[in-house]
Amino acid sequence: xxxxxxxxxxxxxxxxxxxxxxxxxxxxxxxxxxxxxxxxxxxxxxxxxxxxxxxxxxxxxxxxxxxxxxxxxxxxxxxxxxxxxxxxxxxxxxxxxxxxxxxxxxxxxxxxxxxxxxxxxxxxxxxxxxxxxxxxxxxxxxxxxxxxxxxxxxxxxxxxxxxxxxxxxxxxxxxxxxxxxxxxxxxxxxxxxxxxxxxxxxxxxxxxxxxxxxxxxxxxxxxxxxxxxxxxxxxxxxxxxxxxxxxxxxxxxxxxxxxx
Amino acid sequence: xxxxxxxxxxxxxxxxxxxxxxxxxxxxxxxxxxxxxxxxxxxxxxxxxxxxxxxxxxxxxxxxxxxxxxxxxxxxxxxxxxxxxxxxxxxxxxxxxxxxxxxxxxxxxxxxxxxxxxxxxxxxxxxxxxxxxxxxxxxxxxxxxxxxxxxxxxxxxxxxxxxxxxxxxxxxxxxxxxxxxxxxxxxxxxxxxxxxxxxxxxxxxxxxxxxxxxxxxxxxxxxxxxxxxxxxxxxxxxxxxxxxxxxxxxxxxxxxxxxxxxxxxxxxxxxxxxxxxxxxxxxxxxxxxxxxxxxxxxxxxxxxxxxxxxxxxxxxxxxxxx
Ligand SMILES: Cc1cc2nc3c(=O)[nH]c(=O)nc-3n(C[C@H](O)[C@H](O)[C@H](O)COP(=O)(O)OP(=O)(O)OC[C@H]3O[C@@H](n4cnc5c(N)ncnc54)[C@H](O)[C@@H]3O)c2cc1C
Ligand SMILES: Nc1ncnc2c1ncn2[C@@H]1O[C@H](COP(=O)(O)O)[C@@H](O)[C@H]1O
Numbered sequence: 001x002x003x004x005x006x007x008x009x010x011x012x013x014x015x016x017x018x019x020x021x022x023x024x025x026x027x028x029x030x031x032x033x034x035x036x037x038x039x040x041x042x043x044x045x046x047x048x049x050x051x052x053x054x055x056x057x058x059x060x061x062x063x064x065x066x067x068x069x070x071x072x073x074x075x076x077x078x079x080x081x082x083x084x085x086x087x088x089x090x091x092x093x094x095x096x097x098x099x100x101x102x103x104x105x106x107x108x109x110x111x112x113x114x115x116x117x118x119x120x121x122x123x124x125x126x127x128x129x130x131x132x133x134x135x136x137x138x139x140x141x142x143x144x145x146x147x148x149x150x151x152x153x154x155x156x157x158x159x160x161x162x163x164x165x166x167x168x169x170x171x172x173x174x175x176x177x178x179x180x181x182x183x184x185x186x187x188x189x190x191x192x193x194x195x196x197x198x199x200x201x202x203x204x205x206x207x208x209x210x211x212x213x214x215x216x217x218x219x220x221x222x223x224x225x226x227x228x229x230x231x232x233x234x235x236x237x238x239x240x241x242x243x244x245x246x247x248x249x250x251x252x253x254x255x256x257x258x259x260x
Numbered sequence: 261x262x263x264x265x266x267x268x269x270x271x272x273x274x275x276x277x278x279x280x281x282x283x284x285x286x287x288x289x290x291x292x293x294x295x296x297x298x299x300x301x302x303x304x305x306x307x308x309x310x311x312x313x314x315x316x317x318x319x320x321x322x323x324x325x326x327x328x329x330x331x332x333x334x335x336x337x338x339x340x341x342x343x344x345x346x347x348x349x350x351x352x353x354x355x356x357x358x359x360x361x362x363x364x365x366x367x368x369x370x371x372x373x374x375x376x377x378x379x380x381x382x383x384x385x386x387x388x389x390x391x392x393x394x395x396x397x398x399x400x401x402x403x404x405x406x407x408x409x410x411x412x413x414x415x416x417x418x419x420x421x422x423x424x425x426x427x428x429x430x431x432x433x434x435x436x437x438x439x440x441x442x443x444x445x446x447x448x449x450x451x452x453x454x455x456x457x458x459x460x461x462x463x464x465x466x467x468x469x470x471x472x473x474x475x476x477x478x479x480x481x482x483x484x485x486x487x488x489x490x491x492x493x494x495x496x497x498x499x500x501x502x503x504x505x506x507x508x509x510x511x512x513x514x515x516x517x518x519x520x521x522x523x524x525x526x527x528x529x530x531x532x533x534x535x536x537x538x539x540x541x542x543x544x545x546x547x548x549x550x551x552x553x554x555x556x557x558x559x560x561x562x563x564x565x566x567x568x569x570x571x572x573x574x575x576x577x578x579x580x581x582x
Contacts, residue, residue, distance in 0.1 A: 020394050096372045097363075127513065128375040133330055133363035142444030143330065146356050148507070161328075162507050164355065166453040170328065172445040183501035222372035227401035231392060234539060234558045239551070242565025247574040250524075250545060251581075253561050257543060259465060259522055260489065260578065 003056030004152065006047040007114040008081065009104055009135070011037040012065045012072030013125045020125070025218075026225035027094055028125055034065060036072035039120030041079070041187035042180050047118050048080045049185060050152055058082045060114070062107040064092065064100055070203055077198035078190030085110050089207040094218040097126070101134035106211035108139060110204070116157070117177045121146055132179035143177040144170050148184055263293050263382050267347040267409075268315070269333070269361055270297040275305040279461075280353040282313045282421035284414060288351055289314035289424060291382050296347065300324060300333035300361070303431050311429035313421065319434035330360030331442040336434045337361075338368045341409070349387060351380075352413040362411050364442075373411035374402050378418040387412075395532025396539055416461065416517040417540065453506045458492050460509065465491030466520045466541070468511055469499065470534075472527020472548060472567055476504040481571045482526060488578045494518065496528045512537035527567045530555025547571070 012034035014020070021029045036044075047059040061076045061084040068088045077084065085107040092103070108117055117139070122129035136143035148167060149160035157172045162181055172178075190198070208216045218224075240246055254260045266288045270281045277285075281297070288295045296317045297303075297310040303320035310318050321336045341347070350365070352358040354376055366373040379390040387404045389412050404410040436443075460466065467489065469482035479499070486493040494516070495509040511518055513533040523541035528534060530546070530553055538544070539558055546559035547570050556562040563570055 022398070022400075026400070097375075098366050098370075098372050101363075101367065122514065128373075129359050130363035130366070130373060130375060133360045134367050137331070137334075137364045137367035137442065140441055142442050143360075144328065144445050145330070145360055161447075162356075163450075165508055166451040166506070168447045168451070169449040170445055170447050173441075176444065181507075182497070183503070222404065222406050223374055223402050224405050225400055226388065226403040229399045229401075231397050231399050233397070236557050237560035237562065239556055239559070239562035239564065241551075242563050242570055244569070246563045246565055247570050247577055249561065250563065250570075250574055251577050253543075253545065254489075254522065254578075257522060260581065 002054070004051055004054035004116065005057045005060070005114045006051055006116045006118060007060045007062060007108050007111055008040065008043045008047045008076065009117070009119040009131070010040040010044065010061045010063045010073060010076050011120070011123045012063055012069050013037045013123065016124050022228060025094065026228060030066055034069045034072050036075040037120065037124050039122060039124055039182060040076070042182055042184050043118040043120055044076045044079050044081060045185045045187040046150055046180050050116070050150065054152065057115070060084060060111050062104055062111065063087070064103050064107070066093065068205055073203055074198045075190060077201045078194040079188055080194065083201055084203045086203050086205045087208060087211065088205055089209065089216070091217045092208055094221055095216055096221045096223060097128040097130045098134055099216050099221070101131050101138050102213050103208055103211065103216070104131070104135050105138035106213050110206065110211065113175065115174045117141070117175070119177065119179045121179045121181050132177055136177035139177065141175055141177050142172050144172050145179045147178050147180045150178060150180065150184065262385065263291055263348045263387065265294050265296065265347045266291060267296045267298050267350045269350065269352045269358055270299045270306070270310060270318070271353065271357060272299070272301065272306050277306045277309050277313070278353070279421060280355065280416050283417070283419040284351045284353060285310065285313040285315055286422050287380065287419040291380070293348070297429065298333070298337060298434070300329040300357070307431050308428040311426045312423050314424045314426060315429045318429045318431045320431055321434055321436050324436065326447045327439070327443055328360065328445045328447065329357045330364045331439050332436045333361045334364030334368055335439055336436045337365055339437050340434050341369070346409065348408045349410045349412070352411070354413045354415045358413055362413055366411055369409060371409060371411055373413065374404070375413040377412055377414045380412060380414070392536065395535050417519050453508050455508070457487065457490070460492040460494055460511070461516045461518055463492035464520055465489045465522045466494050466511070466518050467491055467524045467526070468494035468496065468528060468538070469526050470496035470528030471498040473499070474568070476502070478568070479504050481567070481575065484575050485524070485571060488575060491520070496534050525555050526571060528555055529553050530557065
């Protein structure tokens with residue numbers, strides 16, 4: 001294939017280093033500044049490398065996020081993506097993975113589709129791990145999830161797909177949806193030039209309604225959070241500083257359990 | 261609407277159903293109604309065991325010819341449902357094949373799917389599932405609304421597998437309809453990473469190493485300790501991503517769930533995503549040079565120390581005992 005267009009799904013999430021909290025409506029509090037989910041930085045990098053190897057084409061991004069948030073998208077644009085579609089709509093609060101997939105599918109179509117759609121295996125804050133495969137079904141495309149290596153040969157993808165016991169080699173015709181694992185490639189750091197250029201790259205902001213997706217949010221979810229409780233805490237045990245002999249404590253501990 | 265029909269997405273490993281499948285069947289039969297297993301592939305070898313654990317019927321797609329199960333099995337399920345056999349509830353294991361099938365099915369049926377659960381209860385008409393979040397310190401209960409089938413996925417080891425002593429289940433063919441473009445992904449080769457010793461998710465003792473080991477070569481200390489304890493070596497995601505050990509070693513949210521008698525974490529900080537995979541261990545020993553490391557919060561025995569000093573002495577002492 002001469003040129004290759006890739007669309008990457010990028011989720012924008014609260015900083016994972018900050019402790020998570022649930023709001024009064026039991027959804028994750030997302031009102032602070034959002035960042036590009038690290039899980040998706042691998043997809044962006046993979047897309048840039050594939051387009052580079054194809055010798056032409058471009059990388060675009062789609063995201064669904066509250067409050068018109070674009071800072072995570074700007075990071076992806078600074079890495080080298082050229083444009084994006086953001087779906088932001090108060091009606092989307094409380095959306096489940098299925099609605100997310102429908103919204104992202106419509107955003108992909110808004111961009112005119114692509115040869116390949118990439119996503120992360122699971123998001124850092126939601127980790128349902130179902131959005132990519134749902135998106136593939138929404139778009140009527142084949143899919144390969146959990147890819148740890150992706151190459152394109154003519155119109156065919158060759159993927160190494162992680163399994164419980166090792167990996168499978170999978171081939172798949174394009175267009176397709178692929179979800180990539182962390183570690184599939186080493187994401188680049190945006191250069192200063194990239195960061196400056198990203199500021200003027202186009203992001204089209206639309207609502208779910210503009211894309212013709214209804215119902216969304218709580219109304220469309222098919223599920224309701226009915227209780228939130230603290231789990232029983234595990235009690236911490238004995239903690240000792242190693243004085244060179246602490247290994248003996250471990251031997252004693254194992255001995256008491258009769259496992260040695 | 262009470263729950264009268266439950267399906268379980270059943271998987272095989274060789275000639276036997278996976279432990280996860282047996283766990284789900286056991287739970288399903290406690291919820292009331294009939295239990296049906298749905299197999300992507302040929303079910304002749306496992307129908308006996310599926311029946312023994314509570315399935316009265318087994319749907320089997322027959323050989324998938326290398327197609328990835330997501331689109332294939334979901335289409336076969338949808339065809340059976342369209343034919344009039346409609347489950348109220350479908351249970352899936354939270355693993356790669358389970359995820360792919362439930363995701364495709366959720367779109368086909370236009371039903372939500374609730375993932376990462378550890379428990380389920382049926383109370384009158386309400387079906388409630390429990391999901392741990394924030395590394396397991398908060399439990400969220402979700403109730404399905406609207407019309408079934410309700411789709412839910414469960415983390416491994418959420419339930420204990422117990423035989424019901426049932427006879428072999430009736431096997432009914434559920435052929436895969438024409439998948440069109442969605443069926444394009446095909447497996448052309450399978451690679452199995454060889455491991456010796458007990459399996460990670462079944463071992464009595466698990467010894468896991470993390471980034472605190474410093475470099476890939478030092479993982480050999482973890483292997484030696486696991487060997488002398490007749491346990492299995494495991495890892496945090498940090499060193500799997502770094503390529504020190506294969507993915508099959510990973511313990512945690514995206515890896516294996518382990519509940520051994522003893523779990524030893526060496527040079528692992530105790531990120532929430534790691535803890536959800538090992539917090540259920542009966543005894544936890546942690547070695548970390550940072551006394552503030554979160555792993556100490558769950559450890560029965562915590563050693564604040566350098567793995568490069570503690571592990572060699574520990575291995576030597578255990579080897580000396582023979
Ligand atoms: C969606 C998602 C899914 C994830 N799934 C998983 C998963 O399944 N499993 C998993 O493990 N992680 C998972 N993670 C990653 C997780 O968040 C952590 O990044 C990872 O567990 C950290 O690994 P680590 O403890 O080895 O490394 P670090 O967090 O870097 O910890 C290293 C520890 O070693 C200690 N140390 C350093 N030197 C020494 C020494 N000489 N002696 C003793 N101690 C020393 C340090 O004090 C530190 O506590 C996931 C993350 C995301 C976003
Ligand atoms: N709101 C979103 N916006 C863009 N991409 C998303 C969104 N939610 C999920 N995704 C994509 O789907 C992947 C898996 O997410 P999840 O199914 O939530 O674990 C992520 O890594 C993203 O690539």
